[in-house]
Amino acid sequence: MTIQGTELAAKAELLELLLSATQDGILDWNLISGKARYNPRWQLLLGFDNGELQGRAESPELWQELVHPDDRPAVLRLLGDHLDQGWPFSTAVRMRHRSVGYRHILCRGTSHRDERDRAVRMVIIFSDIDERIRGEGRQRALVSALPDTLFRVRANGTISGVKHGRERAGSPFAALREGVTLASSFSEGVLKRLRPALSRNDATDPNGAATVQVASVTADGATIHHEVRVVPSGEDECVCIVRDVTEQRELEERLLENQKLGAIGQLAAGVAHEINTPMQFIGDNLHFATAAIGDLMRLLDQYKQVVQSHANSPIGAPALEALTNAEAEADFEYSREALPQALTRSLEGVERVSAIVRAMKAFAHPGGAELAPTDLKGLVESTVMVATNEWKYVAEMVLELDPTLPLVPCIAGELNQVVLNLIVNASHAITDTVGATGRKGRITVRTSSDDTHAEIRVTDTGTGIPEHVRPKVFEPFFTTKEVGKGTGQGLAMAYNCIVKRHRGSITFETELGAGTTFIVRLPLVRGATEDRRSEHTLTGFPN
Template identity: 50%
Template sequence: IDNDGEIAFWNDAAEKIFGYKREEILGKKLCDYLIPPQYRDQHSKAFEVFRETGKGPLVGTVVEVSAHNSEGNEFPIELSISALKLRGKWHAVGILRDITERKMSEKALRQANKDMEQLISSLPSILIELTSDGIVKRWNKTAQETLSIPENSALGCKLSELPIRWEWKEISKALVDSRDKRTKIEIREVKFAREDGTKRILSLSLTPKISDGEEISGFIIIGTDITEWWTMENQMLQSQKLQAIGQLAAGIAHEINTPAQYVGDNLRFLKDSFSDLDELSHAYQELTDNLEKEGKRKKELEVINQIKSEIDIEYLEEEIPRALDQSLEGIEHVAKIVKAMKEFSHPGSTEKTPVDLNKALENVMTISKNEWKYVAELVLDLDPDLQPVPCLPGELNQVFLNLVVNAAHAIAEKIGEQPKENQKGEIRISTRKNENWAEIRITDTGNGIPESIQSRIFDPFFTTKEVGKGTGQGLAISYSIVVDKHGGSLTFDTEKGKGTTFLIKLPLEG
């Protein structure tokens, strides 16, 4: 470009890039042909300075700018401008190349990266990228939401130093194993606690990033919150276990029932027979009394009186009926327990059937008696007019049993495992119909539920019981059974130092 801004040299590559033949373009103003219209005023002002001084904002640099071709299309070029002084005047030499394809590739790459970022951000799984030193390079949206740590707080920090309440030793060991074995390592269950104290479970996979030089350059961690799945799996296992126990209990109940019937029938026979023998004994007594008065058969009477004295006939006449009554009462109680076991352990149905809730609660009271009889009196307040309710009997029995056992434990925690008779607490079970709902209330006189944990008692794994006394699954499973499987509700009302009432509401129409 000469000092007047006209094109003085034009090579073959320029012809190919701009579409102008050498004879068409030589001597023409650069500004009118190669500069896009929107930049021409700016170019003209800068060129006036350049032609006087040889200086300008683009001189001596490599820049990316827009150019104009013979078809009137704008396209990107990479441009390097040098100043050259000839015969006392400044000229400009421009070396350039068309970077349209590169720009398109860069744009496609940017779009691909943007798409990848959006994909990673929208993944329902946790995605964390680490350097080989364990520093966080990537932290997606699910990681932020699940682990309660914003991306800007995690990036650049060591994963081991982030405030996550999880089993870091297990994760650290898995990272070492992944590095040493150069393979993906999976951890099926990693327990962690959220910011609000809610306990959850993660499934993690840790994969090493291997560079072209076969070096470990970092790790990719993918994690999924499997708490709900874990709860459902355990609920199924619990249900299967209860079904197996139920089948066993039903078999035992059947085996007990047959001899119990024999014993009961024989005791009733003995009681009836003793009544007949007692009548005969009194007749004999009257005969011996008459013979004694008449002074007859003295020798035989002496023998009879001796035998009567030795066996204490009066004692036997008083105690044998009492023993038979107590035995009959005991065998009837056994029969009641057996019947309750058979009904409670009846194989679960996958379809709802009409159930007598009053009877179900009476059965639960019977089979759970060993849990509450030492610490509480159990009071039933059942609505005799409550209609059968469509439900899954096996699973609802499990809910009732969980709540009654929890009530007994709450009272035991307050008064001790073996209180005196007048120190016992009370468990009250009531049923009522309320419009289109059946309501079951189970009330205890324990200490109540502390306010600090009331929002978490239906969370999986949450328990205040000591190790070995509870898994934290009872109320979570009960909630799932009542709410998810029956379309009902499970709520509670509690007062510190006075106790808790759990309210189950079940729809009367399935």
């Protein structure tokens, strides 16, 4: 055999090896002889590896006959255009499988042409794409079934695809269109909320996804709330899933208001007691002041009578003795010393009652639904005062409030409720520890701040949280309290308020037998996001 013949034989052997090793079906079609050759994988691809097609192994029409009747005319037109004019041949078709109906097959072909540009040989590659096609179909069906709006956005801000969900009139997401930019689609207020998430600087989970709350006002003054989840889908693209949460937000606000009203009702007896105590000593002091002033007025009347009767003559000894007796009867020296003290104590009692009323009014005030600069020190002080009757019999209250703390952007009414829940929970934990011994525990409320966040710590010397309970602490309706004493909504509401509404975090540190510290962190800059995820931290109790 010549060297050239040896090389041809080696190439033929390599080609044979490639034809048998590939995962695709291959058709080698000799257009001059009209004969075809299918590699073993082709028959396996369509389930005919049992030799059923052995008699037609050289028929070039075999694959065409297996194409679905609805797809066949288009395939034959493409094939004719390729053979006659050299147009590309690539199409996805349904081909009959021996046992599972039809499967989606990608057909790609090329041909060798002679010097007169006639096709003399053609190779067609058959790739099974059935799972991909069906998977894409399932994804499309799933996306279509979602009530949410979905859109893809490029790094340059161009919207590359939109699927509209159920959007109410006036929604900023109702007019989204493919090919336009975010800047031309949204107001600056909406863009300000979306940009950090789209730039991936606002990720809240390990996969780089971020959740943004967007509130917009319609032309008729109604507020629409959306939750936008931004998920990276490539180097330069994000998918945004937009859900209308207006009804959910309204329900949450009603639930929060109901919880606040429930808390006010629960605290009412304690507040009444706190008001009744100063009112009692105000009343006692005023009764004393009334009697003392009556005695002093009668004494003054006697002085006036003596002065008038001795206008033209000196006051004699009998008159002076009568006045001295009158002073003694009126207890003038005692009244002169005690009356100012009684009035001072009464004014202090009035201020105490006024402070309680102001605290209750601040706590009960519905406030706004948007973040606003808030004095955290005043907020904590008023909440502690309102809750006095909850803790005063079981704990000493220690306030370590940073006087230099800047105003913190928050929803004051909601944060009042969070702090109240934490104080009430702390007092209950201490009650479980001290019982009826008469001893008292300690509740410490601290505020502080760093460069990016303000922090509230509520520490108790209670029982601590058992290990099996810790993962469920923030779950709705989970409670370890007896029936009638807890609903399991307090910490769940606190989590929702701090994490979702304020974009902060709420965590806890606990140690059995030593106590628990709940830590609330709030961004100092509106729109900033807490770096850590809000989950419990199982560390030792701080010294």
